[in-house]
Structures are given as structure tokens and as C-alpha cells.
Amino acid sequence: MKYIDIHGHINFAEYDKDREDVIKRAKDSGVGIVIVGTNYDSSKKCIEIAEKYENVWAVVGMHPITNEATDGSIEDEVFNDEAFRELAKNPKVIAIGECGLDYYHSKPEDIGYQKEIFIKQIEIANSVNKPLMLHVRNGLGTNAYEQALVILKEHAKVRANFHFFAGSIGDMGAASKLGCSFSFTGVITFARNYDQLIETIPIDRLMSETDCPYVTPIPYRGKRNEPVYVIEVVKQIAKIRGEDQEIVATKLLKNAVSFFGLNI
Numbered sequence: 001m002k003y004i005d006i007h008g009h010i011n012f013a014e015y016d017k018d019r020e021d022v023i024k025r026a027k028d029s030g031v032g033i034v035i036v037g038t039n040y041d042s043s044k045k046c047i048e049i050a051e052k053y054e055n056v057w058a059v060v061g062m063h064p065i066t067n068e069a070t071d072g073s074i075e076d077e078v079f080n081d082e083a084f085r086e087l088a089k090n091p092k093v094i095a096i097g098e099c100g101l102d103y104y105h106s107k108p109e110d111i112g113y114q115k116e117i118f119i120k121q122i123e124i125a126n127s128v129n130k131p132l133m134l135h136v137r138n139g140l141g142t143n144a145y146e147q148a149l150v151i152l153k154e155h156a157k158v159r160a161n162f163h164f165f166a167g168s169i170g171d172m173g174a175a176s177k178l179g180c181s182f183s184f185t186g187v188i189t190f191a192r193n194y195d196q197l198i199e200t201i202p203i204d205r206l207m208s209e210t211d212c213p214y215v216t217p218i219p220y221r222g223k224r225n226e227p228v229y230v231i232e233v234v235k236q237i238a239k240i241r242g243e244d245q246e247i248v249a250t251k252l253l254k255n256a257v258s259f260f261g262l263n264i
């Protein structure tokens, strides 16, 4: 293993027809895969897939936008604490999430429930001593990163990674002080507003992800995204930082191994 995609959704229906090929393409290029659940069923599916393959791991939890069902249907799902606690114990589960606060896609009345299930998931992570995979988006005139940090400070006993980090340099500094890390997707290959964050961040707090099937990197724009394309994200991180690609790849993999406590 040379690279790792620490956040993607090959559990989604988009991959039902060729999931095995997608995993094989990643494996053949030395790419490890972390599959992230967004509700109970999709989390269970992550485990089922991860159990079949070496170098594939699962993250289980509930996305703050709770009506994001994997089949594209709109359904509200009530957070089942007991059921998620059972999933969290599975040895292939390496983190809890994606959980957090999404003010961008929400109405003000949704925030209370988001905070409630975020805290429940932090408690699950504490109880199994596995890190958190965070989804945080600003909106409604609110800095969701600040709010998330307040909650983490009060409840979390484990480390946390901000997936698809889109906060400010200031938010990054505050989260860094709490020991948090940050991962970036293929968006950094075609949007320049992440460059300063990537240049500034200490390399030991940085990880690579695709968030597939979304945000396909250059040169694959227009195609469905998949874990093997994380190589383009790593290349771009190295380019932005002006560092050697091989060294950056090794370092980002090492960061993930240590963050998730991977046994490789």
C-alpha cells in the first residue's frame, strides 16, 4: 500500500455494478480504501464490503443531513444508538462518522437534532476508542467549525479528522490545537481556494481522500470518481506544497495509519 483514500462512498448504489473492479483497480495501484457510512444501512454495507478485502476498512455513522439515504430517496432516519454501538465494535470499523454539523444544507430547526446525534456519535467513538470522521459545513450565517470545536472540546476523548475541510486558516489553527487533522478531495485539482490551507497546514495533520462518487479530480472530470483517483489528490497536494510527490505520499499514508491505528 502506497496511498490511501480515507473517505469515499463505494458502498453507494453507483458502484453496485462494478464494485469489485473498482476495488481491484485501487489495489493494483497500491491504494487502500476507507468506506464511509452516512446512515445505518449504508454503514452496515461498508462493513460487509470491508470484511471481504484486505486494505479496505469501514467508518460507521450518521451524516448530519439525516435524510440522505443511499438509494437517493428522501427519508428521515432516527438515530438508533444501540444499533450503531453494535456496528462500531466490529474490528473492520476504524472510525465513527461521518458525523458533525451541516448548516449549509439545513434549516435552523434541524440544528438541534444534528447536535444531539453528533454528541451521541462522539460518545460511541469514546466508548470503542476509535477516532471521529467529521463532516462540517458553514451556513445560516454561522461558523459551523467553531460550533463543532465547542462540542468536541466538551465531549470527545478521541481524535477527529475534518473530512473535505473547507474552513478558514483560523478554524484550522483552532482545530489543530485540539489535535485534529484535515483531509482534502479532488476539488483541490480544480479550485484554487484550498491552496493556502494546504500550504499552511503541518504535513503531519494532512490526509488524502476522494469523497467518491463526488468531486472527481482533474484529469477525470466528468467521470464517476473512485478511490484510485486519490493519487491525483496526493500529486496535487505535493504540487501545492512544492514537495516531492513520493515523500508526500509516504507521509500521508503514515498519517492515516497512525490516525486510524491501522494494522498493515
Ligand SMILES: [Zn+2]
Pocket: 007, 008, 009, 036, 098, 211
Ligand atoms: Zn462523504
